[in-house]
């Protein structure tokens with residue numbers, strides 16, 4: 001089942017799993033990781049919304065309709081703009097403790113002031129400062145939430161950002177957030193790659209005890225399998241060999257390196 005309101009595309013992927021997609025290139029064409037995938041898990045008594053998107057159009061009415069009488073939990077996988085800007089619609093949102101402060105204040109999206117896309121007028125009306133949720137609660141590695149029939153465990157996965165999390169369910173899904181997907185990768189400076197690789201190998205190790213895990217990334221293709229993690233691990237390890245090909249990409253204040261596999265393009269922070 002798939003339906004489209006004027007902005008989000010909603011599809012029922014499993015009885016208990018909906019995907020709400022939003023195209024982030026609408027905000028600025030430099031972003032090519034379409035779509036952003038927000039996931040809605042339905043337990044027997046509680047639902048979990050994973051990320052709230054770009055904050056351009058209301059998402060809560062869609063979520064409310066899908067969850068029925070269930071209680072709702074809302075998580076942000078991390079603080080980057082495309083994931084928490086719909087938070088204001090929800091009273092309470094959880095994020096990893098390292099990023100609570102970052103999403104507790106109005107989110108400054110003035111870096112979109114020069115976007116050629118009309119849609120940023122929606123941000124301009126708010127002076128490029130997007131309101132936060134009323135209450136932000138901290139998540140820690142190992143926290144477990146019972147949705148009824150489905151349990152969700154938080155895995156702290158620093159690298160893409162200091163408080164990035166992945167979520168593993170008792171029903172065999174691994175929500176990988178922006179820690180792993182096919183597409184443009186936003187990486188920290190080169191001397192912190194060891195942190196990114198450590199996180200990826202921690203996720204690869206999960207397959208020792210959970211053979212058939214399905215990966216649900218926050219961007220582009222889903223579901224993916226373990227190959228996504230090994231492809232990305234090998235790709236990041238190989239950046240050193242491609243370092244001489246780097247070009248400066250000013251919008252992201254980053255070095256751009258194109259992977260020869262065509263699966264990834266890397267933006268590596270300069271600061």
Ligand SMILES: [Zn+2]
Nearest residue numbers: 080082178218
């Ligand atoms: Zn993202």
